[in-house]
Amino acid sequence: MIIPVNLREMVEADLEFSLEGEWGLPVILIDPDGNIQDKKKGAETELKGQILYNTVGLNPETGEQVVVNNPIVTLRKTSLERIPANGEKWLVRIPIVPNATADKEDFLISATKPLEGGASIGFIRLYCRRAVQV
């Protein structure tokens, strides 16, 4: 008996392993309404995502090399209570190093780089801007 399989659903389901599985790191979000999301939607487990850290940038005007920490957080959309939209201010708390128990750092979602992740790919990628106490 052949069971029909929706490949798109399978790809989306695989995100649970690729983004939230053994490579996942805890992420805490605070949405524009002040609601904290630190649990996966519909579950009691930590909200997790893929976090990439460093980038070496180039100043296009001068060609000068500028080293910046460039956290990029990728989250599975179906794990989120509310999905960030362009133009919104969200706080993102992530570990400072790829270790779930490390100290957390605070970032705002970058207002100058659009969010990546259309509805068809099942995940959203957040580019983070460091947030400091005024």
Next chain:
Amino acid sequence: MVLYDFTVEGRFRFNIMMLFRQIKTNIINILTTAEAGRFQTLSYQRQGKAAIEFFGTKRMVEVYFDSGIFSKRSAAIQGPFEHAMNFNIELSVAEAAKGDLSVLLDQGSTPAERAIALNNFNEAAPLADESFDELFEIVWQILTDARNYSLGLDKGIVVDRWIENVQKNQALPDGEYVVLTGSMNLKCTAKEEVLGDPASIIGIDADTSLELYSEDGVKEPVQKTGVTQEFPS
């Protein structure tokens, strides 16, 4: 025995650096003295720097000699030569988003309080833009101050001094900071002496008065030579 009383009137300068190097050092000293925790001054171009090194009030001012033009003088064999100098001053700022994190991180705060705090956060890009403008204004005011007209040298050595232009580059939005760089240049003119390498002869123009006394102490008529005298270093 003939006695000689030899006096020389003139202006002496026993430095061994060309003026453009002295002026560069003086510009850096002037800026360093005026920092007041608002920026940091470097005496060279950084080839690559981390954004956190010039974040906030650690914004960076890099001063270096960029170019110079020497005017041709038909009578100039041993100088001095008029040197139109150009100093580049690179400005670098980096900013992060700023707001009240204490409310956001407070476990006891309400969603409404957190929403207000989040909404009041200032984005990094406009902060970087403002920081750059402020830094340029500070540096411009310091270097064009009348008290610094001579750029640390004796009055009259620097003929003129002005800041010709300022250029702000595109803000880099990548990474956790927004990085904004730019440059301004300071031009000045002064006369460079030919010192030789190693500096051994300093040619000066001097009026010389040679007082001669005969053996019996009678002073001979004063003779002025008015020729250039060379003095070994």
